[in-house]
Amino acid sequence: MSSINNHINYVEFKAKDLEKIKDFYSKAFHWTFTDYGPTYIAFSDSGLDGGFEKTDGEIINGALIVLYHENLDWIKSSILSSGGKISKDIFSFPGGRRFHFKDPSGNELAVWSDK
Incomplete structure (x- = not known):
């Protein structure tokens, strides 16, 4: 399935222990995982692709909704x-680039691109 501008494309959760979380979701729901180093795992076979980021901090609202847009600079300007408000400026990661923003109510989302 191809990525479509402005559509929810990915969901990201926080996790204290990536091995435990991977074991739980693979056993309970049969999700499959791809490891991206010691602090990140991606999942598939869940209906919507996503990932878990390792954190040592308190998890309050552990889900990050990630939208897709092929032109990060354009969509960043549109959001502003x-x-x-931009809460984390554009950065690179394996597979692309993304940034985080907050909507007028303070909800944090992200936008990523493989371009």
């Missing part, structure tokens, strides 16, 4: 001009 629409009243959003």
Whole structure:
């Protein structure tokens, strides 16, 4: 399935122990996992692809909804001009780049691109 601009494309959760979380979801729901180093695992076979990021901090709202857009600079400008705030500027990761933003109510989401 190809990525479509402005659609929810990925969901990311926090986890204290990646091996435990991988074991749980693979046994309970038969999700499959790809390891991306010691602090990140991606999952598939869940209906919507996503991942778990290792954290030692308190997990309050552990889900991060990730949208897709092929032009990060353009969508970043659109978010800013629409009243959003950038909470983590554009950064690279294996497979692409992304940034985080907060909507006017303070909900944090992210936008990623493989371009």
